[in-house]
Amino acid sequence: MRALQGLRGPRAPSLPLLLLCFLAAVRRSLEDGLSTVPEINGKNKPLITYVGDTVVLICTCQDCLPLNWTWYSGNGSVQVPIGVPVNDKYVISGKHANETRLKISQLSEDDQGTYWCHAIFELGESEGHVELVVLSYLVPLKAFCAIAAEVVLLVAIILLFEMYTQKKKKPSDDGKEIEQGEQLKLDDSNGIENSGPRHRKNLINPLIASPTPILTSCNS
Incomplete structure (x- = not known):
């Protein structure tokens, strides 16, 4: 019987011993948690x-x-x-x-x-x-003024560009008007010159159409 008992191996720990081990582990964990100072939560973002x-x-x-x-x-x-x-x-x-x-x-x-x-x-x-x-409060006002200045500058550039293009087109239009005026003058002068010979022809044609009668002497 003793030989058989020796073959059974070591005895299992008793319940009180397990309870003591558990309490010791809990105590160590509590001591580890209490040994660290808690963190303070402020605000991460400004x-x-x-x-x-x-x-x-x-x-x-x-x-x-x-x-x-x-x-x-x-x-x-x-x-x-x-x-x-x-x-x-x-x-x-x-x-x-x-x-x-x-x-x-x-x-x-x-x-x-x-x-x-x-x-x-x-x-x-x-x-x-x-x-x-x-x-x-001037900080947002400065930003608004900067945006307004950019808008005014952009509008001024656009207006200057429009004025420049209009001035560039105006001389060409004036040149066209001058050419048209000169062409009208030439047409008028040509019309006057052409009307002179026509008037002379109109005066000559009646004379040719109605010749003057030949006067005969009474002695004939």
């Missing part, structure tokens, strides 16, 4: 606004609860912390613990740049950024 407007910048963190949020404005390579001044130009708020909002009023061209949102966690810090572009 946010375009105009001078004098009000804008709200938003940063969120999915499935996480930061201990604290802080906003910075990017001045080149230097990040300047944003506080709440007396004139309430900047207002920091958030509807939920996993998001933060920065409200900027009365925008100017100096407010243009990159804004960073920092989140503090137990395991470390993480940040996201939002690119803000502030345009003046």
